[in-house]
Amino acid sequence: MKSSKRRNGFLVACIAPAVILFFVFMILPTLNVFRMSLYEKGAYSQTETFVGMKNFQVLINDSNFIRSMQNMILLIVTVTIVTFALALIFAAILTREKIKGQNFFRIVFYIPNILSIVVIAGIFSAIYKPENGMLNSIIGLFRDMTNPILWKGESLVMVSLIMAMVWQAIGYYMVMYMASMSSVPESLYESSNLDGAGRLTQFFQITIPLIWTNIRTTLTFFIISTINMAFLFVKAMTSGGPNGASEVTLSYMYSQKDAGLYGYSMAIGVVIFLFSFALSAMVNKVTDREPLEF
Template sequence: MKRSRGRSAFLFSCIAPAVILFFIFMILPTLNVFRMSLFEKGAYTPTETFVGLKNFRTLLADANFIRSMQNTILLIVVVTIITFAFALVFAAILTREKIKGQNFFRIVFYIPNILSVVVISGIFSAVYKPENGMLNSIIGLFRDMSDPILWKGEKLVMVSLIIAMVWQAIGYYMVMYMASMSGVPQSLYESASLDGAGRIAQFFQITIPLVWTNIRTTLTFFIISTINMAFLFVKAMTSGGPNHASEVTLSYMYSQKDAGLYGYSMAIGVIIFLFSFALSALVNKVTEREPLEF
């Protein structure tokens, strides 16, 4: 009896701090996002008034919000496809072929992942600078640069963001897939090449199916984290500009908070929550395959 009381006290004292902090700083704010989205609440008015779904109706007519949503989806689709295609192919090459300096490549490719997004945006501001930036000075070797390419101009800003985001993410996923691909037994490849299967066929018919479970989990998480990374990059690199051309949903939410429209900002937050849940459920469903064993 004494022992069991000691056990409960022990369990309680171990778990309670974690649960309390988790509740105050994660559960409560999440519930608040949903609650506040139904209210009109401003920075300069102490009171809040219940307005029902009015914030959401305003959202649907807000051209900047629609644009930020389109940009978010564009970034999710393009960044995911490019990152995963490159990461998978490079990982397959580095694990399958005997490459000299394999360790060197692995170490170098991982570097962008340890840098702060602020640092990356600083690096890329040097890359993208219109006059004597790194990229334009290289392109200047091949063509006339009297009117420099404006990488952060309205037309190209999304492309510039995509390049920076892929640059940041590629190494992390490559290293991860290298680890799971090195678990695929060599004998499978040997018997496949005896049967006359080339490298490309082996990649699609052996490597990819065997690491599919890993691809599937990482894909879901990558897509969710892209919503967030897009925000980090936009906030540091462009602040949503020029002229809202690079606004993403989270940065728009943040700018509405800065404008003091808390209720409206939280309506955007609700959309982000629902969107990311729906998206992960969708990806999970679409990528469902029979798990293979090796």
Template structure:
């Protein structure tokens, strides 16, 4: 009995520091954001005026905020679909097909993920440069005439951000799916081949169902991280106000001294990401297949 109590005390002492730090630096600030969203406060003013849901009422009628949320949703949908499509296709090819240098391709595809957003923004800014950027130069060579597309201006700015975000994320998820696909028994593919199933049919009927748990988990994390990554790419790549997303709108309001209004935007984004994650988990729920 004493040994059992001693073990429990040891476990409590192990998790107590992390629990206290999590409460101080995560729970308390989050609750404070909800509290501040109900007040009107200036940048350097210590006084607060309670406005209740006034900030949220104003926010839902703010055309700039609605546009920023539309951009956020667009990036989440398009970047997620394109990234996961190519990550699964590349993972399937490199896992099932006998290609020399598989480890080399893993490293090459994974490199963008270890680069900082600032470095990636610098690379793509050079690629998108109107005068002598690589993209316009290639299009000029193909078309036979000078092409001067302003990739980081309207209406191409969202497309440019999508390309950069997809390029950054594909390799990471490809490597994760390759690890899952490698665990699928080769005998399943051999049996299905005897029954006349081709590569595509095997992919949809064997590979996807058996790695679905991994896909579902990474999908939830990716959607949440896309909200943050979209903000980082917008801040690092494009001029202010050219393509706002939810988080950049929130920071712009904070910089303008509208702290309560900024916190209201943060609360809406928090609830949006929470509801979206719960919805994705609900929609992608499947029975776990075991072999």
């Protein structure tokens, strides 16, 4: 009896601090997102008034919100496809081929991942600067630059964001796939070599199916983190501008908080929560395959 008491005491002492912190700073705020979305609460008044679904009714007619959703979905789809395609190809090349300086490439490709998004925003502002920017000065070698390309202008800003986000993410996923690809047994490639399979066939018939479980989990996490990354990049690189052309849903939520519309801001938060859950459930369903053993 005494020892079971001691065991329980030990367990409580170990787990309670984590549960309390987790509850106060993660569960409670999450519940608050949903609760406050039903209220009207302003920055300068202490009162909350219950308004039911009114915030959501305003939301579906808010053209800025619709645009921010479109931008977010555009970023999720394009950044995910480009990053995953490139990361898988590079990982396959670096694990399958006998490349000199393989380690060097791996180390370099991972660098963007350790930099703060603010630093990346600074680097890319030097790249995208219309006058004397790195990119325009290179393009200027091939064409006339009297009207410099405005990379952060309304028409190109999303493309510029996509390039920066791919630049940041590619190395991390490449290193991860290199780890799982190197565990695919060499004998499979050797026997398919005998059967005359080329590199492409091997890539699609052996490498991809065998690391599918890994691709699948990373895909779900990548999509969720892209919702967040898009916000970090937009906030540091463009602040949603010009004229809201690069606003994504999370940055729009944040700007509504800055405007003091807390209830409305949280209604956007609810949409983001539901959207990310629905999206990860969907990805999980679509990518479901029989796991292959090797």
